[in-house]
Amino acid sequence: MRLNQNILLLGKKVVLVPYTAEHVPRYHEWMKSEELQRLTASEPLTLEQEYAMQRSWREDADKCTFIVLDAERWQAQPDTTEESCMAGDVNLFLTDLGDPSLGEVEVMIAGVTKLGLTKFEAKIGQENEPSLRMFQKLHFEQVAVSSVFQEVTLRLMMSEPERQWLLEQTSHVEEKPYGARS
Structure with a gap:
């Protein structure tokens, strides 16, 4: 993108x-x-x-x-x-053209402020315990299980308390132009 x-x-x-x-x-x-x-x-x-x-x-x-x-x-x-x-x-990944506020994420990033996303989904293999634990720690909740694809869908709805929590967790992150090393 x-x-x-x-x-x-x-x-x-x-x-x-x-x-x-x-x-x-x-x-x-x-x-x-x-x-x-x-x-x-x-x-x-x-x-x-x-x-x-x-x-x-x-x-x-x-x-x-x-x-x-x-x-x-x-x-x-x-x-x-x-x-x-x-x-x-x-x-x-912006996966739903009908819902521009939804993004499928593999790892949480600053999508809340730049892209206007309010919902994040992660699709993780049922056997991938480290990733499941990481997303649950980030407040994602299980919403579906696909036995065909052997994956779990986790979702984070970006309510105002969740948004504030995320911004607090990432308050130290600086956005800079790419190419700037300092």
């Missing part, structure tokens, strides 16, 4: 940067892991397919993707590459 192409979110422990071609080789290496494929319900892709996927995620109006960097490593040396600091990714 072009909306986040120039946004860097700087937190205490992580930095979120737009997913660019620079990140693809490391991401591709991660996705060779059978465990990661299983936990994310992903299929292995060739490197060329991974570059095409990155371009799609960047261009598609219904996706907002960030790469998670280890903030300590990234800030330690100005010449450190983002690829060497990568720790994960964050994805937000």
Whole structure:
């Protein structure tokens, strides 16, 4: 999504940067892991397919993707590459054209203030206990189970108390232009 192409979110422990071609080789290496494929319900892709996927995620109006960097490593040396600091990714999918306030999220990000989202959904494999626990800690509640896809749907309704709680949890996060290291 072009909306986040120039946004860097700087937190205490992580930095979120737009997913660019620079990140693809490391991401591709991660996705060779059978465990990661299983936990994310992903299929292995060739490197060329991974570059095409990155371009799609960047261009598609219904996706907002960030790469998670280890903030300590990234800030330690100005010449450190983002690829060497990568720790994960964050994805937000706008899945319901009839409801522009709903976004499917893989990890919570600052969608509340920039995108006007009031509902977040996460679809997680039934066996993925670490992800289920993480989203429940973030106040998501189970709303559906699909035995066909072996996944659980969790939802967070962004009431005013939830919005205030989220803003308090992320009050230390700074939004900067992407490309600014300091």
